Amino acid sequence: MSASEYLVDDLRRTRELLGLTQEAWGDRIHFSAKHVGAVERGERPALPDYLAAVDRAFGTAFVKFYRMFVKRELVxxxxxxxxxxxxxxxxxxxxxxxxxxxxxxxxxxxxxxxxxxxxxxxxxxxxxxxxxxxxxxxxxxxxxxxxxxxxxxxxxxxxxxxxxxxxxxxxxxxxxxxxxxxxxxxxxxxxxxxxxxxxxxxxxxxxxxxxxxxxxxxxxxxxxxxxxxxxxxxxxxxxxxxxxxxxxxxxxxxxxxxxxx
Missing domain, CATH: 3.30.870 (Endonuclease; Chain A)
Structure with a gap:
């Protein structure tokens, strides 16, 4: 599994562990449920602005993971x-x-x-x-x-x-x-x-x-x-x-x- 695939899976796991629907998750981070779904299905990249919104809302460290692993992997x-x-x-x-x-x-x-x-x-x-x-x-x-x-x-x-x-x-x-x-x-x-x-x-x-x-x-x-x-x-x-x-x-x-x- 690539770092980018792991990131997407971990985003989905985090949402499910918190017991949030895609709509509720989107409301918390100020992104549409459609956007959330597209990220989780791999149809839309998980970019730093999205990850930063998740980190602010839930105290996670997805931006750090992106910079350390995903960004480097794709270059x-x-x-x-x-x-x-x-x-x-x-x-x-x-x-x-x-x-x-x-x-x-x-x-x-x-x-x-x-x-x-x-x-x-x-x-x-x-x-x-x-x-x-x-x-x-x-x-x-x-x-x-x-x-x-x-x-x-x-x-x-x-x-x-x-x-x-x-x-x-x-x-x-x-x-x-x-x-x-x-x-x-x-x-x-x-x-x-x-x-x-x-x-x-x-x-x-x-x-x-x-x-x-x-x-x-x-x-x-x-x-x-x-x-x-x-x-x-x-x-x-x-x-x-x-x-x-x-x-x-x-x-x-x-x-x-x-x-x-």
């Missing part, structure tokens, strides 16, 4: 050093030329991306849970991670899923722009060719030390040596030089929403 070995740093980051910079960065993806958009990658159907749900679970760093209290996300304007117009998925994703980007600790910037078409078009990157800063990550077709590469990180930070700053300020980027996103309405 490729070569990606784990960066994910561990990302989970503790005080500042995270992410750039993607083709997609909305995973840290800001909606569930439906992420599902469409993973399905498009043609992963085995039985692995997509677990991968989705991992991707969405990483977003908890933006909701930490009292110190959410500061995020700067840069994307190419083409991302706003590349269909991922259907029009509803795109509209909801762009609206989620707009909502992210309202958070004081999140900045979203767009590199406009008018920039032409620019540094960074050849691939996505991320830089996580923890306790004054930065670790980078470069995406690849088969596997990514973690960048840890100080000299290499310095070079990657130079690339990151060069990309941001081409990006519009936050307010102009928001205007671009708002206009793109109209296309998908």
């Amino acid at each position: 490729p070995v070569w990606y784990r050093p960066f994910i561990e740093q990302e989970g503790q980051a005080s500042l995270l910079g992410v750039y993607h030329p083709l997609l909305v960065p995973g840290i800001l993806q909606t569930e439906a958009y992420a599902q469409a991306v993973l399905t498009g990658y043609r992963f085995q159907p039985d692995t997509v749900d677990d991968m989705l849970a991992t991707r969405l679970g990483r977003q908890e760093i933006l909701h930490r209290r009292p110190d959410p991670c500061q995020l700067v996300a840069v994307l190419d304007e083409g991302v706003l117009h590349r269909r991922v899923g259907d029009a509803d998925v795109m509209r909801d994703q762009l609206k989620a980007l707009m909502a992210a722009c309202d958070r004081p600790h999140v900045r979203v910037q767009v590199v406009p078409f008018e920039a032409g060719a620019y540094v960074g078009m050849d691939g996505a990157l991320a830089i996580a800063t923890v306790d004054g030390r930065s670790v980078g990550f470069l995406e690849g077709h088969l596997e990514g590469r973690v960048v840890e040596s100080p000299d290499a990180v310095t070079d990657l930070e130079s690339v990151w700053e060069a990309i941001r030089d081409y990006a519009l300020p936050s307010n102009q980027s928001l205007e671009l996103i708002m206009r793109a929403v109209e296309k998908w309405t």
Whole structure:
């Protein structure tokens, strides 16, 4: 049994030991009975926001179990050093030329991306849970991670899923722009060719030390040596030089929403 399967079983066992129906359990944690049932049947991933609600209501430690076992289990070995740093980051910079960065993806958009990658159907749900679970760093209290996300304007117009998925994703980007600790910037078409078009990157800063990550077709590469990180930070700053300020980027996103309405 995998850690994620054990987690779901333990959630169900805990509810039954407390003598609660799915409806009563949902009332206590402020989630619908439909949501509770979907989690227990494995149709919907048990994400940190759900687990945190359970922990608050019943004094359990499901979030801790998720972080220690489930999250690590679903991450490729070569990606784990960066994910561990990302989970503790005080500042995270992410750039993607083709997609909305995973840290800001909606569930439906992420599902469409993973399905498009043609992963085995039985692995997509677990991968989705991992991707969405990483977003908890933006909701930490009292110190959410500061995020700067840069994307190419083409991302706003590349269909991922259907029009509803795109509209909801762009609206989620707009909502992210309202958070004081999140900045979203767009590199406009008018920039032409620019540094960074050849691939996505991320830089996580923890306790004054930065670790980078470069995406690849088969596997990514973690960048840890100080000299290499310095070079990657130079690339990151060069990309941001081409990006519009936050307010102009928001205007671009708002206009793109109209296309998908």
